[in-house]
Amino acid sequence: MSFCALLFSLAFASASQIPLTVHDRATEDQYHHFEPPIRHVAVIGAGPAGLQYAAVLRDEGFDVRLLDRAPGPGGNWLSTSAVPIKASFPNRAIKNGSYTPDVPDKLPLVQEYFEGDGGLSLEYRWREHWNPSPVWEHLTSNSAPFFTSLPETQYPADIEWALPQSAIRRHVRSYASAKGLNANDEESLHVTSYSTRVEYIHKAPSSHKWTLYLRRLSLTDNTRSQLRAEWWSEEVDAIVVAVGYDSTHVPNIPGLIEWAGRFPEQVYHSREYRRPEKLAGKNVLIIGASVSASEIARDLAPHVRSFSVSIRDHERTTYMQRRSLRRLPSNISHIPEIASFGTIPDDATGIQELDLHLLNGTTIRGFDEIILATGFVRSLPFLADYHNSTIKGREEPEVDVHPIITDGSHLRSLYWTGHYIPDPTLAFKVGRPWTLGTYHALLLARTWKGKARLPNEKLRWEGYEGPGGPSVFDGGFGTLGEEGLRFSLSFSTSSAVDMVLDSPPRHIALNRKLLVHLNTEALKFGGRLVAPWPVEGREKFVYYAEQAWEAGYTRSENFTRYENVPESEWNSEVPDVTWIPEEW
Ligand SMILES: Cc1cc2nc3c(=O)[nH]c(=O)nc-3n(C[C@H](O)[C@H](O)[C@H](O)COP(=O)(O)OP(=O)(O)OC[C@H]3O[C@@H](n4cnc5c(N)ncnc54)[C@H](O)[C@@H]3O)c2cc1C
Ligand SMILES: NC(=O)c1ccc[n+]([C@@H]2O[C@H](COP(=O)([O-])OP(=O)(O)OC[C@H]3O[C@@H](n4cnc5c(N)ncnc54)[C@H](OP(=O)(O)O)[C@@H]3O)[C@@H](O)[C@H]2O)c1
Ligand SMILES: *[C@@H]1O[C@H](CO)[C@@H](O)[C@H](O)[C@H]1NC(C)=O
Ligand SMILES: *[C@@H]1O[C@H](CO)[C@@H](O)[C@H](O)[C@H]1NC(C)=O
Ligand SMILES: *[C@@H]1O[C@H](CO)[C@@H](O)[C@H](O)[C@H]1NC(C)=O
Ligand SMILES: *[C@@H]1O[C@H](CO)[C@@H](O)[C@H](O)[C@H]1NC(C)=O
Ligand SMILES: *[C@@H]1O[C@H](CO)[C@@H](O)[C@H](O)[C@H]1NC(C)=O
Secondary structure (H helix, E strand, O other), X not given: OOHHHHHHHHHHHOOOOOOOOHHHHHHOOOEOOOOOOOOEEEEEOOXXXXXXXXXXXXXXXXXXXXXXXXXXXXXXXXXXXXXXXXXXXXXXXXXXXXXXXXXXXXXXXXEXXXXXXXXXXXXXXXXXXXXXXXXXXXXXXXXXXXXXXXXXXXXXXXXOOOOEXXXXXXXXXXXXXXXXXOOOOHHHOOOEEOOEEXXXXXXXXXXXXXXXEEEEEEEOOOOOOEEEEEEEEEEEOEEEEOOOOOEEOOOOOOOHHHHHHHOOOOEXXXXXXXXXXXXXXXXEEEEOOOHHHHHHXXXXXXXXXXXXXXXXXXXXXXXXXXXXXXXXXXXXXXXXXXXXXXXXXXXXXOHHHOOEEEOOOOEEOOOOEEEEOOOEEOOOHHHHHHEOOOOOOOOOOXXXXXXXXXXXXXXXXXXXXXXXXXXXXXXXXXXXXXXXXXXXHHHHHHHXXXXXXXXXXXXXXXXXXXXXXXXXXXXXXXXXXXXXXXXXXXXXXXXXXXXXXXXXXXXXXXXXXHHHHHHHHHHHHOOOOOOOOOHHHHHHHHHHXXXXXXOOOOOHHHXXXXXXXXXXXXXXXXXXXXXXXXXX
């Protein structure tokens, strides 16, 4: 058994008891000390999460660099008519990442590209560099304004619950502007760098500094006839990663790759979907049964000639899965899972000639377009030093370097505070940025300033929650039940699915835990106290969830229970030295 697996099992065995090693522990140093002190911090990603990290860290006195490959702030909500480059069929290997990190031998370097250089158009280079958002024109939110909003930023007073994507776009950009972090804010030019893709981050074993290898693309003239790429590196003391999904998942259905390769305009991922008019009068097949599938189907309904959706046959266990099924238009044909795509006739002129073999033994044909609404993965190519794709599922083998990325379905080796356990100068987003973002940003700032304690590495491993970790879309409202389960990606591999179903609701109180921790540390070391979500906000949330998600989703007793979650159920791993009894 590895050292960390041993600690892991010990931690589980004695989760709520006073550890046997109290005496040693009381004398050893239980906390991490950041030395030399953290001054310079890079934030990767300027979505709703990254903007809050940058604003809070800067206001707390750090020298901040905010980097995003996109040309402005907004992240997922920087919606655009620019279409992401075609998803890879098959999926790129996770270890290869969603792009191949481009780090020249000698830095800095500048290179100019003209149309057609290297067989690529300038427009292709531009889209490949920034990976335009997957959000389509008529997308509306599946979360209401009061819990899809950033601090000190308003939506129009009479805005609807299902927010048009453009309203979220404006909201996030006005937060960025209010914080002086927008693309054209001259006062922040030393802070922000847009159109800047992080290619690689590295820390030498002997060093206290991280080196970021960066690549920025810019148009060199107004005629758009030339692109300039610049590569350079920067050194920082700490890094926050807030990058979201960066790659697509397509299933491994026999024959799919061949058809998608031959007729790329007719077989594509939901990330590339923009507007329904383009599909007017067509016969369309959507593969997948989750949010992208149902919402694209609703957008298409009035335009297409016919439409079908291929749904795998299994029980839908989360409210969002059930909601997606309910929201499919009533006149869409449901077809079973696809077993294989038939062989391509040599003289095929389009997918209209495709024979689709279904799992139930029937063969169908006659589609004009196929949209794969099959989800996303995290590949984070710039973390090449922390990838290990030989590790499968939930395995936790003994390793030299604790990986962060394995199969793309989750992040691992992270403490609940988002810190990479072996080196807490690297931290990741935790929880839902709208509701937890500023709390979490404050926690990172105070931890790196030495004003909030972080346990030492041994204790961090003891408190480790396992693969999956806290960096998921959850814990936002302090609700229990499904909201507390990790929101993992739907994968065709059974391992990732198991990961969702068999995980205990570990993050039930992430929101509460962050709050309690921040305030406990502030009372001890100084700093403003933070207020919890107002009860009224939580009541609105209950009402919304009942109406818009699922009846019986949550009730006031769930919140009452939330208020009273016993410590043993928070799964809090912050060692509370003050309660360890003295020898007497
Ligand atoms: C289609 C779709 C619809 C959604 N709808 C909802 C909804 O209705 N309600 C809701 O609450 N959530 C929704 N979400 C979830 C959404 O991810 C969150 O709302 C939110 O955007 C997450 O914020 P973030 O800052 O963590 O990440 P993001 O908003 O994804 O921002 C990440 C940023 O990191 C940048 N980045 C990535 N890699 C690099 C790199 N190597 N170098 C530099 N920059 C990089 C990206 O360019 C991006 O700007 C939706 C997601 C999708 C895909
Ligand atoms: N605001 C909005 O309205 C909106 C719109 C789009 C997306 N989003 C958000 O974006 C995120 C991603 O959503 P998503 O829907 O793109 O991805 P997703 O939730 O990961 O769903 C992927 C879907 O692909 C299906 N799938 C995979 N392989 C398949 C196969 N071989 N045959 C048939 N189906 C297959 C899965 O099936 P199983 O169900 O069988 O596992 C699942 O339904 C979510 O957070 C979502 O909330 C929000
Ligand atoms: C991964 O990258 C290597 C080297 O660039 C390449 O040979 C291989 O085909 C790639 N694999 C996938 C699945 O993308
Ligand atoms: C499906 O029903 C919707 C709503 O009644 C209607 O607008 C649309 O034309 C129908 N679409 C198809 C393809 O039958
Ligand atoms: C298989 O599914 C197709 C599409 O839904 C349907 O038309 C057909 O009747 C089904 N065949 C069997 C044997 O159930
Ligand atoms: C990657 O994981 C394997 C086990 O699957 C391990 O043997 C190997 O040492 C790991 N690589 C690194 C760099 O830690
Ligand atoms: C809310 O509380 C009820 C009654 O205690 C319980 O049955 C239900 O599962 C809870 N819902 C959630 C989402 O936790």
